[in-house]
Amino acid sequence: xxxxxxxxxxxxxxxxxxxxxxxxxxxxxxxxxxxxxxxxxxxxxxxxxxxxxxxxxxxxxxxxxxxxxxxxxxxxxxxxxxxxxxxxxxxxxxxxxxxxxxxxxxxxxxxxxxxxxxxxxxxxxxxxxxxxxxxxxxxxxxxxxxxxxxxxxxxxxxxxxxxxxxxxxxxxxxxxxxxxxxxxxxxxxxxxxxxxxxxxxxxxxxxxxxxxxxxxxxxxxxxxxxxxxxxxxxxxxxxxxxxxxxxxxxxxxxxxxxxxxxxxxxxxxxxxxx
Amino acid sequence: xxxxxxxxxxxxxxxxxxxxxxxxxxxxxxxxxxxxxxxxxxxxxxxxxxxxxxxxxxxxxxxxxxxxxxxxxxxxxxxxxxxxxxxxxxxxxxxxxxxxxxxxxxxxxxxxxxxxxxxxxxxxxxxxxxxxxxxxxxxxxxxxxxxxxxxxxxxxxxxxxxxxxxxxx
Numbered sequence: 001x002x003x004x005x006x007x008x009x010x011x012x013x014x015x016x017x018x019x020x021x022x023x024x025x026x027x028x029x030x031x032x033x034x035x036x037x038x039x040x041x042x043x044x045x046x047x048x049x050x051x052x053x054x055x056x057x058x059x060x061x062x063x064x065x066x067x068x069x070x071x072x073x074x075x076x077x078x079x080x081x082x083x084x085x086x087x088x089x090x091x092x093x094x095x096x097x098x099x100x101x102x103x104x105x106x107x108x109x110x111x112x113x114x115x116x117x118x119x120x121x122x123x124x125x126x127x128x129x130x131x132x133x134x135x136x137x138x139x140x141x142x143x144x145x146x147x148x149x150x151x152x153x154x155x156x157x158x159x160x161x162x163x164x165x166x167x168x169x170x171x172x173x174x175x176x177x178x179x180x181x182x183x184x185x186x187x188x189x190x191x192x193x194x195x196x197x198x199x200x201x202x203x204x205x206x207x208x209x210x211x212x213x214x215x216x217x218x219x220x221x222x223x224x225x226x227x228x229x230x231x232x233x234x235x236x237x238x239x240x241x242x243x244x245x246x247x248x249x250x251x252x253x254x255x256x257x258x259x260x261x262x263x264x265x266x267x268x269x270x271x272x273x274x
Numbered sequence: 275x276x277x278x279x280x281x282x283x284x285x286x287x288x289x290x291x292x293x294x295x296x297x298x299x300x301x302x303x304x305x306x307x308x309x310x311x312x313x314x315x316x317x318x319x320x321x322x323x324x325x326x327x328x329x330x331x332x333x334x335x336x337x338x339x340x341x342x343x344x345x346x347x348x349x350x351x352x353x354x355x356x357x358x359x360x361x362x363x364x365x366x367x368x369x370x371x372x373x374x375x376x377x378x379x380x381x382x383x384x385x386x387x388x389x390x391x392x393x394x395x396x397x398x399x400x401x402x403x404x405x406x407x408x409x410x411x412x413x414x415x416x417x418x419x420x421x422x423x424x425x426x427x428x429x430x431x432x433x434x435x436x437x438x439x440x441x442x443x
Contacts, residue, residue, distance in 0.1 A: 001323035005280035008301030008347050016275050031345075038343040039324040042304070049280075051301070053348060079337070103414030105328060105392055108337040109344070189413045 003041035007050040014059055014139055017166050020052050022141045025163035028052050032074055035102060035110035036118050060168060065090070069134070069171040078107035078115070078125075090174045092272075093132060093197060096181040097124040103189045113167050119153045122192045122212040124183065126153055130217035131197045131209035134172045138165040146171075149217075156215040177201040178273025180265045183211075184257050186248065193249045194257040198269035200224065206266055208234075213241040213254055224270060227263070234262045278347065286350045290315060291359040299346040306330040308346035309356060317357040317387050321416070328415035331388035332356050338395035357387035360394070370394065370432040379428035381419035389415050393429050402435055 009028075011017040021028055027049035031037060040046045054060060060075040063084050070090055072081055081087065082098045101107055101115065101124050115125040116136060129136075129149040136152040138145045138161060145165070152160050161167065183195035195211035206222045218241055222233045243254030278284040278301045287296040290313055297312035306320050309332065321327035323342045330341040333355035341354075360368045367375065370393060380386045389412070396403070396411045403411075408429045412422060 002304070002307075003302040005300065005302050007280050008276075008278045008345070010276040010347070012275055031348075034345070034348075035325060035340075035343055038304075038345070041302075042324050042342065051345075053345075055348065099410075103328075104396065104411045105331055105338045105340060105414040106325065106343070108395075109334075109339045187413065188410065 001042050003038075004044060004047050006041075006048055008053065009050060010053040010056060012057060014057055014166065014168060017052060017054055017057060018140050018164065020050075021166055022164045024050055028163075030054055030117070030166060032114040032117075033077060033106075033110035035106045035114070036120075037114075054166070065174075066171070069173050071137075071169045071171045072112045073169050074111060074113040074167055076112055078102070078110050078112055079104070081112050082107065091132075091172050093128050093179040093181060093199065094125075094172065096179060097128050097195075097197060100124050100181070100183055100185075100188075100192070100195075113170050116149075116152070116170050117159065117161065117167050119155075119157050119159050119216070120191070121156055121215050121217070122195060124181070124192070124195055124211070127195055127197050127209050127211040127217040128181075129170060129172065130219050131199055131207050132172050132175055133219075134170060136167055137169040137171065138162075139168045140165040144168075150219070153216045158215075175199060175201070178269040178271065180268035180272060182261050182265050182268075184261065191248070194254050194261065196258070196261050196265045198262075198265045200266070200269035200273040202273070203270065206269065208237070208262060208266065210237070210241065210258060210262070213243045213258060222266070224266060230263055230266055234259055237262075276347075276350070284347070286346060288349050288351060289353040291355055301345065301347055303346045304342050305332070305334075305344040305346050305349050305354070306341035308349070309341060309354065312346075315356055315358055319384055319387050321384070326416065327385070327388075328392065329385050329388040331391045331415070333391055333395055336395065336398075338392045355391070355394075357390055360390060370397070370429070373428040373432035374425070377424045377428040377431060379421065379424040381417075381421050385415055385417045389417075389425060393432070397429070397433055402433055403429070404435070405430060 029048040031051045031053045060073040062073045088095045178200040181197045183192040185192045197209040199207040204223045238255040243251035283298040319329040321329035325340045325343040332341045
């Protein structure tokens, strides 16, 4: 339960960090909060040659509003975003979902961007980013790219990040409307089996985000004119996404969870919008 | 830029319970092992070593974190606070520890140091939590004696909050 040996580098600027990544590429892993990475290192699931610790890069430590979006830097922890005074007003979906990310003790160290970088298909933060149609900011020596969440997360633990790129921030759009979030896990704080987030911009425009059914968050638009329309749309969605079998749940159970929870979450979001 | 190559031992300093201390560590050394084996403070316990059990919880610059999911190098120059800091110099228990004793909140005691550190951080942020909030924070710890009821009661007593009665459930 100890990591294999690796080199440790702690840059102080983004320029230094991307220079290291340009030189070492796939051999290097970026270390931010480390709440997944350290566990994987201890279990020797990953064996990087080098860890690049970005937590002391001052310019990555900000939460700021830029043109209708909240930009969260790569060194910002989940608990820091959760205690950001403007969170409930600007990003109510994150205010609802963040308490389900790990535990109080892991949120003290785990970062918002780290969760997006890890791209677990059941994770709450990538799901919220997808529903809000947010963006991921990537820097390398070649320049800066900004990718929509849907293009960034490509599959199970797979993203569009190139080996020489550093995620410097994620951007959550400030969207008007009602939101709701629920998930089902074996115990609070465990990995979710299915997570559901809804954003109701109006009665006929609901974004429904589903985590834990396919290899990445899935977002669909649903018209909410009547309860039976919503039920039909969710039924079609359950069969379209299918779900998958793993040690936590069968595909059938995942479809049932979606059928059971999604209407409640949509109703909550609509009530919250009204 | 700080750089330590694999296998190399770097001298690193940190503040442990208010005292400036230094020791040598390889990059791969976990903070939990650095505190116990290099600095010799064995009050912090190590259970699962992959962030699940919470036994090794310490404060890093005041925030409760898993020391097994933290590299010693990451604590360089920072303040680490462990269970040894809680009682005063004469061994008099602090309010939280005394409440644990009053409520039989420990059986074998293995998980206790981590739980005490979690609530040391949490009660500073939220001095009068509800029972549900205490349970939520406690969900980040495993007590294999399963004595959670006493722990919840102890934290509520330390915070001066009343435990929920059976009827109000």
